Amino acid sequence: MENRRICLLDLNFTLVGNQATSRHVRPFAARMDAEEYRLDLIEAIKDDYVIIVTARPAYQAKQTMANIRKKTGWEPAEYYFNDIDGEPPRFKESALKRFIFPKHGDDGTAYYAVESNPRTRSMYSMYGISAQPYDLFIKSSCVAGAPPSEQLSMF
Secondary structure (H helix, E strand, C coil): CCCCCEEEECHHHHHECCHHHHCCCCCHHHHHHHCCECHHHHHHHCCCEEEEEEEEEHHHHHHHHHHHHHHHCCCCCEEEEECCCCCHHHHHHHHHHHHHHHHHCCCHHHEEEECCCHHHHHHHHHCCCEEECHHHHHHHCCCCCCCHHHCCCCC
16 A cells, blocks of 8 residues: 555545535435535545545445545545444444454554544544544645655755
């Protein structure tokens, strides 16, 4: 995997920039039309191995992923939608144990998460995974270039 870090990306309220309003749109097809995705976030993570881990129900996965591809031209390496009807931290911990750790290993330092839910961020921290909400992540990332440790000095 070329030493790329693995990004565990939240969908609702993280990749979906207008979740506060779009989540109320019905039916689901109209919600898909209304959803807007954060292109700055995609730009910031696109060179890493991205796994969407979302509490959105599994039956909405195909339509959601097609919508993301259509609107952004981007898609993650993997994605896991809520197949156990669990609360976000419970489902995401289950996805770590059932799918992600068996495939990529359980070293938390190999991962980072962009995650809106504070309880899920706490759960990730129990596994040594650093997690931030979108706004803090974007402020701390260097979207336009290399990570700070690789930037050239002006002096």
